[in-house]
Amino acid sequence: xxxxxxxxxxxxxxxxxxxxxxxxxxxxxxxxxxxxxxxxxxxxxxxxxxxxxxxxxxxxxxxxxxxxxxxxxxxxxxxxxxxxxxxxxxxxxxxxxxxxxxxxxx
Numbered sequence: 453x454x455x456x457x458x459x460x461x462x463x464x465x466x467x468x469x470x471x472x473x474x475x476x477x478x479x480x481x482x483x484x485x486x487x488x489x490x491x492x493x494x495x496x497x498x499x500x501x502x503x504x505x506x507x508x509x510x511x512x513x514x515x516x517x518x519x520x521x522x523x524x525x526x527x528x529x530x531x532x533x534x535x536x537x538x539x540x541x542x543x544x545x546x547x548x549x550x551x552x553x554x555x556x557x558x
Contacts (some may be wrong), residue, residue: 453518454528454555461528461555465532468554470524473518476547477509478539509546517548526552 454461513534521529535547537547 500546
């Protein structure tokens with residue numbers, strides 16, 4: 453599956469738009485990780501616990517979007533974007549969306 457943030461893919465012609473596809477996940481912070489993160493805000497440095505959690509969220513959301521596109525018979529997803537939003541005080545949603553398309557080599 454080709455996934456791009458652009459509206460077109462070099463070397464290909466979009467022959468059919470199959471619709472919007474999305475993938476998301478909602479994650480809650482873990483109290484143990486919050487304690488470590490709190491210490492890091494005092495001493496400085498990357499908060500790797502949150503970096504790892506965000507990377508896992510991105511991967512899970514992307515996989516869900518791709519599954520939806522494959523179900524539609526898509527060759528690619530164009531115009532892919534990420535969006536985040538807070539759901540509750542200690543939870544956040546990571547959403548990815550794009551347009552599933554059928555391609556033809558130009």
